[in-house]
Amino acid sequence: MDDDSTALVELARSVRRASQELDRAIATCTGEHSVGRWHVLSAVADGAGRSMTQLTEATLLAGASLTRLIDGMISDNLVHRRVDEADRRRVLVFPTRRGLLAYQVMNRTLAESGLDAFGADRSRMTRTLDAFVDRLHDTRGAAAIPAK
Template identity: 45%
Template sequence: MHLLTRAERLAARRLQAALDEHGCSLDAWRVLSLLADGEGHPMAAVAEAAFLPPPTLTKLVDQLVDQNLVYRRVDPLDRRRILAHLTPRGEDHWRRVDREVRAQWPVLSDGDDELLRGLLNRLADTLDGATAESSV
């Protein structure tokens, strides 16, 4: 666990340093990254993916709306849901920030990157499954 915690802290520190140059928080970057696929996402799904409580996400999205980076729309398929989307300005902002993050990120070989991604996905799935089983 110590190694995983150390890697997470070092990664977050490096990521935050890149984000600071753009006045972007780690939580905002997570939200913008999720919305960058252009599909629009329900607020509950964004909160879950960004590891934020819904009230905290609402406050953050309010700030992103005020900055003209994000907008909300009623889901045409389910009018009870609100979808969050990037504005054109938000897309430009996210691309600039993402480019900076990638430029400052350590490079792993393709094989190591793929191996790490697979192991982390397996660990997350295992932990997620164990959490779901213990809550039953």
């Protein structure tokens, strides 16, 4: 393996490890097994309702996994489904009062732990990661090798 390939492997491993560690820290802090419920509640907290497609984007979970997560959250009375008035073929997910309270508790716990500081005010780290993802999309879409 050449030096560039080794560096790419190390970068991929570091990014994945950072993501997993952040998810683990958030889950531990919020008392959840995973961050999925926190992501769903974050997406629906404004009360506007979100489609399953929108929740897929918010949670990065595949269809079947997201459906199981939402079913469990419905069983725990954290969210509910309702047919979209504008498009009867679509179902929207809304928070329940209990879901909103749970989300507030989760966020308060994260703030007390100091974890929320990592994302405060679109921190430098967040902007750097966003730029990194944008660059990956650009090079992947163009199938070009980034300039050195």
